[in-house]
Amino acid sequence: MAESQHIEVSYIDGNGWWMGNGVEHVAAGTALGSDCTPVVYRPSAIGKTARFHPESGTWSAEIENMASKTYYSDTGVASTIGVPDGTYPENAITAPPPDYDPRSQAVLYKDGVWKIYRNRIGTSYWDHQGHEHTITEPYFELPVDCTFETPPQPEDGYVVRLMDDQWQQVEDHRGEIAYAKNRESETDQDYQITELGAVPETHTLIAPGLFDAWDESTGKWVYDVEKERHYKISVEKNWRDEQLRNVLDRIDQYEKDQNYEPHYRTSPLSDTEYLGLLGYRKLLCDYPDSDGFPFGERPVLSYPEPVEEPPKPTMMQRVLNKVKPR
Structure with missing residues (x-):
């Protein structure tokens, strides 16, 4: 110039x-x-x-002028576009995060809104089964059916479960047998328990005896003589039938042997033993109608006492018996 x-x-x-x-x-x-x-x-x-x-x-x-325009990452980190003719990056968040304390809090943009998270890293929480977990990330949201409340110790025969946001004691009989109270039922059967919860009213954990019936008034099994009676009748009749078959076979063999010469006979029975078998056969036939059956005494094989024959007279006695008195 x-x-x-x-x-x-x-x-x-x-x-x-x-x-x-x-x-x-x-x-x-x-x-x-x-x-x-x-x-x-x-x-x-x-x-x-x-x-x-x-x-x-x-x-x-x-x-x-876009140079000074500010945008944020989803964790609240601020950036500027930097050039006048620039544009916002894809997925840039233009809404500023709320005020928060970075020493104890963190922010996260999620579902279209900013949310402030309390820093709980290292804190324990529990799932609904009482299993403990540790928080390892800053943006932690408590899962459904979980709690920060420490679960109580379960009582014997129970486990703790989180139900309606409260710890509750739940019966645990898994692996045990549930016995049907109605032992004659076709629908209620014994079964092994696989689920948590109380035993249904139709069953009990108390094992019954072979001849027990459930007594609702005492909540216990009681001995039922009629149950044993039916069982005992079957047992005793089976025993009687087996004994009777054996006796009849021996009697039949003996009676057939009588038609043969002695040296052809195979039955070793004596007359006394034969009579004992006849008596035993009668007792077996009458056994189901005996007093106290089937709880009475079983018939027992016994032999009759042998009849003693008078001694044979001596030669002198026979001579004298032939001399008639005068």
Whole structure:
């Protein structure tokens, strides 16, 4: 310039973007620097900007200045776009997070809203079965059917379960046998328990005896003689039938042997033993009708006492018996 003067200018960055307006003193014989231009741009509104093109000496169309626009990651970390003609990155969050204490809290953008999380790293929580877990991440949300409340110790025969957000004692008979109280039922049967909970009213954990019946008044099994009677009748009749078959076989063999010469006979029975078998056969036949059956005494094989024959007379006695008195 021929003489010194003050010139209003627009300042620009290395890429030509407007950085504001001011006045520069230009000494005689010098020129303006490359960081400004006498072609002044005046924004039409706050936040507007334009770009200067030195080759044509003109400003580009005015745009919204995006350089200072702030956006956030889903964990609340702030960033700026940095360039006037920039755009927000994909999935950028423009809503600022709420105020929080980073020493004890964390924020997370989830489902379209910011949420503040209390830092619980290292804290224990329990699932509905009472299993303990440890929190290892800052953005922790308590799962469904879990609690921070320590479960109580289960009582004998029980386990603790979280139900309606409360710890409750639940009966645990898994692996045990549930016995049907109605031993004659076709629908209620004994079974091994596989689920938690109380035993149904139709069953009990008390094992019955072979001849027991359930007594509702005492809640116990009691001996039922009629149950044993039916069983005992079957047992005793089977025993009687087996004994009777054996006796009849021996009697039949003996009676058939009587038709043969002695040296052809195979039955070793004596007459006394034969009579004993006949008596035993009668007792066996009458056994089911005997007093106290089937709880009475079983018939026992016995032999009759042998009949003693009078001694044979001596020779002298026979001679004397032939002499008639005078």
